[in-house]
Amino acid sequence: MTNQAQIKLLKVFIVIGLFLIVTGHFIISKEWLAHMGPLGFIIGAACIAIGLICSLPTKIYLTILLMKREEPH
Template sequence: MSESALIKLLKIVIISGLCLLLLGHYFISYANLPQRLGVAGMIISAGCIAIGLILSLPTKMYLTFLLVKRENEKRAKHK
């Protein structure tokens, strides 16, 4: 997989993670899912938030590492 394709994939994973975070927040705050479904609603809301965090945070760190590495390689070529 090329580096540009990997970066695009990581950006898609980050966006989907953030969407899951927002969905979990919506379930808790506005849809009142825990009040309507009880424990099952809490599990669904917390699951969305947890999966969103799992998808978004590590990929941000890896994407930053890749972009810094690419920038350092460009600087080394120009010197």
């Protein structure tokens, strides 16, 4: 896999992770969650957890890739 394709894939994972974090926050913060009971909190927390797993490590790895790409040879 080329560096460009790898960077593009990492950016997609970051966007998916951020979307899941926002979705989980939206699920937890709404009033209709009281009707769902504990299942609503579990779904919201799962969305936030998966979003963090997708977005945080990829940001670190993307930063390392971009730093290696810009260092002089």
